[in-house]
Amino acid sequence: MKHTWLFVPADDEAKVAKALASSADAVILDLEDGVGEAPERKAGARRILTRVLGQDDTDRRRCYVRINALASDEITLDIPVAVAGGATGVVLPKCEGPQDVVRLAKLLSEAEQRHGRSNATLIVAIATETARGVQLLPKFQHALPRLEALMWGAEDLCSDLRGTSNRGPDGAYVGPYAAARDACLLAARAAGVLAIDAVYIAFRDTEGCKRESQAHKSLGFDAKAAIHPSQLDVIRGCFRPTPAQIEWAHRVLDRFEGGGGATTLDGSMIDTPHVKLARRILEESQKASQPDVPAARQGSNRRIRHLRTPSEDGTC
Numbered sequence: 001m002k003h004t005w006l007f008v009p010a011d012d013e014a015k016v017a018k019a020l021a022s023s024a025d026a027v028i029l030d031l032e033d034g035v036g037e038a039p040e041r042k043a044g045a046r047r048i049l050t051r052v053l054g055q056d057d058t059d060r061r062r063c064y065v066r067i068n069a070l071a072s073d074e075i076t077l078d079i080p081v082a083v084a085g086g087a088t089g090v091v092l093p094k095c096e097g098p099q100d101v102v103r104l105a106k107l108l109s110e111a112e113q114r115h116g117r118s119n120a121t122l123i124v125a126i127a128t129e130t131a132r133g134v135q136l137l138p139k140f141q142h143a144l145p146r147l148e149a150l151m152w153g154a155e156d157l158c159s160d161l162r163g164t165s166n167r168g169p170d171g172a173y174v175g176p177y178a179a180a181r182d183a184c185l186l187a188a189r190a191a192g193v194l195a196i197d198a199v200y201i202a203f204r205d206t207e208g209c210k211r212e213s214q215a216h217k218s219l220g221f222d223a224k225a226a227i228h229p230s231q232l233d234v235i236r237g238c239f240r241p242t243p244a245q246i247e248w249a250h251r252v253l254d255r256f257e258g259g260g261g262a263t264t265l266d267g268s269m270i271d272t273p274h275v276k277l278a279r280r281i282l283e284e285s286q287k288a289s290q291p292d293v294p295a296a297r298q299g300s301n302r303r304i305r306h307l308r309t310p311s312e313d314g315t316c
């Protein structure tokens with residue numbers, strides 16, 4: 001699972017090298033807002049990207065290129081750089097509904113043919129940056145070819161709404177920003193793609209980033225975008241199941257060992273959705289190969305391999 005997505009302005013070669021050497025699961029090489037508006041800066045960034053993506057030791061599986069918005073003239077120059085360079089995916093800003101994803105998929109397909117690339121470049125759409133984009137989120141109802149994830153962001157939305165702050169005094173998102181976040185999560189689930197949480201721009205505030213990562217992970221987000229390497233460990237730590245969650249999951253599965261219906265645990269009712277959640281927690285923890293899985297639970301870990309997951313039995 002890709003829990004950490006690190007943005008880096010593509011016009012800064014030293015930072016790009018640092019991002020690629022970091023532990024980020026995915027590196028978003030930015031040709032859009034992080035580079036500024038001047039065409040010559042964008043051109044310089046594309047030159048750097050071409051060089052970096054062309055290097056033998058660049059791990060292109062982790063490379064995503066944030067192109068400019070579909071409405072921008074830059075897009076015709078950005079797409080060839082990403083496709084010819086063999087990036088795994090492109091990140092589309094200011095996405096307004098599934099039609100934009102379909103349009104981008106066509107442009108990518110044409111570029112792949114031109115550059116003799118056989119891989120299908122994936123799409124991560126940032127779908128909450130304009131009021132229109134937020135209003136079109138409910139249109140994401142089905143899987144779309146190439147669409148890997150929906151991401152949300154509150155900075156451009158604040159500008160589009162002519163607001164001055166997207167957070168309240170306690171630091172939590174307010175009003176339309178919280179609504180956009182929730183709509184993005186719902187749309188991602190309806191479309192069957194990853195849901196990536198917005199960046200936390202106060203990058204020196206580690207506690208704040210941790211609080212937000214925990215809160216949004218518990219809402220359902222799969223991952224969080226980062227703007228600074230120092231955020232990566234914090235985010236990763238929050239998006240992997242905690243020892244307490246793993247312990248809880250084992251206890252839930254223990255209660256359902258012989259099958260059966262609704263029962264109780266710690267004074268609350270548990271039934272099938274809790275069993276599914278418990279299985280997902282244990283699967284995620286196994287994938288992450290967490291070293292802090294309680295040793296005493298190794299026997300139970302072996303047991304869950306025999307439990308059927310929803311995708312295996314198709315009944316859940």
Ligand code: COA
Binds near residue numbers: 008014018019228229
């Ligand atoms: N990727 C890779 N390296 C990064 C980085 C990033 N996103 N952000 C910071 N670094 C590097 C710095 O270059 C610096 O390296 P050095 O020690 O070799 O000089 C080191 O990490 C420490 O950086 P720091 O001094 O704490 O921050 P800064 O003032 O240099 O940079 C930002 C602050 C916000 C400008 C920078 O983090 C950044 O560019 N983030 C991404 C911005 C972006 O892409 N925005 C668009 C998407 S929202």
Ligand code: MG
Binds near residue numbers: 033093
């Ligand atoms: Mg932006």
